[in-house]
Amino acid sequence: MASSAPPPATSSSSKPTGDSLFPKPQPPQSGVRAALQYTGIPPSWLDKRPSLPSRNWLIFLGVTSAVAGYYIYDRRECKKIRQEYVDKVKDLATVPMGSMELPRKVTVYGAKWLGDEDYDRSMKYFRKYVKPIIVAAAVDYDMVKGRRLGDIARNVADEIRADRRIMLGLDQPFVGPMQLPGSTPAEKRQRKVDGGIVIVGRHTLKEYFTGLKRGWTEGLEPVDREERLAQMLEADGKFDEPDPEPSHDVILGNDEPIPTRSRLPTSNPAFSVLATQSLRAPLPPPSKDAIPSHLNAPPAAIPPQPPMLLVSFTNHIGFTQIPLMIWEFFNERVKVREGAEAAYKLVLGNTRPFTAPLAEALSPSEVDFDPDQPQKPSLGELSPKDLDFDREAESYYKKSVVRDFLSEIEKTRKEYYNSLVKKLETARALAQRTREPTKEETNYPPPTEVELRAERLKKEQRWTTDEEGFSIIRPDKDVEWDERFRTVLRVYTDPSPEQSTSTDAPPAS
Secondary structure: OOOOOOOOOOOOOOOOOOOHHHHOOOOOOHHHHHHOOOOOOOOHHHHHOOOOOHHHHHHHHHHHHHHHHHHHHHHHHHHHHHHHHHHHHHHHHOOOOOOOOOEEEEEEEEOOOOOOOOOHHHHHHHHHHHHHHHOOOOEEEEEEEOOOHHHHHHHHHHHHHHHHHHHHHOOOOOOOOOOOOOOOHEEEEEEEEHOEEEEEOOOHHHHHHHHHHHHHHHHHHHHOOHHHHHHHHHHHOOOOOOOOOOOOOOHHHHHOOOOOOOHOOOOOHHHHHHHOOOOOOOOOOOOHHOOOOOHOOOOOOOOOOOEEEEEEOOOOOOHHHHHHHHHHOOHHHHHHHHHHHHHHHHHHHEEEEOOOOOOOOHHHHHOOOOOOOOOOOHHHHOOOOOOOOOHHHHOOHHHHHHHHHHHHHHHHHHHHHHHHHHHHHHHHHEEEEEEEEOHHHHOOOOOOOOHHHHHHHHHHHHHHHHHHHHHHHHHOOOOOOOHHHOOOEEOOOOOHHHHHHHHOOOOOO
């Protein structure tokens, strides 16, 4: 009899338990969590509990927050300072003017900083820190920029000479079809004196005083600097053609070899072109007899000059000055306050006499730098603070630029003239058709002799200009001075306590 099979054993894991049949209820979710779980965010992100950042993260967040906070604080203080001075002078912009009156206008001079390729750096300083206060007071301004070293000195000297010629009757002023207010030369000079000038930095002060002295001491003959330089370059023989060697194959009459330039008669017009050394005949020097000596002589006294606002300016350049750049970046409120205070002086118009050097001070010609001679006390050592204005800024010139400025120009000039010989030979060979041009010369024609002359004039003009400008602003050179400046120069000074509390009155000229 067959026995019945035992029932199959079932594991306890296959039996449904109470937990699987009745899942454990989840705690109630908040409204935000219930909403976020349907957006696709992983549930593990919602269950993760926050914890403190690591040590590195704490350092990073602490440093970043401190730097950002200091930057925000500095810029907020800049706005407060600027707005404070704008509120002081904005009432002056509402003062009514007559129908024939012109607004006050100042002239701003900004020279190129030695070693900085951005010639507009000083003007950027003026526009950012001084201009907002001047504009708020409804004061107009005219900017004179120096693109190269010495441009301000040449501009001031030329302007003074042109004004002297008009005052002496040598030139006639421009007269328009309508007689407008302030259009006569006397009115223009008076408006400039009443308006004042702004000098940004010590390097600009040096160029301005140099131009001021040249304008009132040099002659009144019109000078074309480019033409004068061209005449000087024509005399150095760089473009002279070498004399061809005598030929023994071609003989002229009476056994005379081919005539060279030295054998050509200069009076024969047929050889005038060959006898001329240059493409442009040198012009005769300007005749001094054209202007009477009593008019061409420097005047014993000069008329009143516009009062000066001296604005400190320092430009940091170079790797070693990076810490100073960083400090200024986070402390811009210092520059904002200095610029606002300087503009406030200009707007209110209080002036004082220029503190002239002592009578026993040396003349500028006696204090020129000469390393081979024992140095006497310089003008700066004997002068008061106005001629020493912003002297500390010159210590921030890049030392390598000051040391190698002239030598770099001389090196560049030498390299150019060494390469000029080959270029000139190629240009003359192609012009005289003594050889055929190469394939490269056909595709890219080399410069002609006329183009080389123009290129040389342009380069020499730039080099001589830089050398002259460096001689004006070099750190060991003092500010130019003339005894006639002693009684005519004035400087803007701090306002009086009464003006500081109330600025409703119009500014004094």
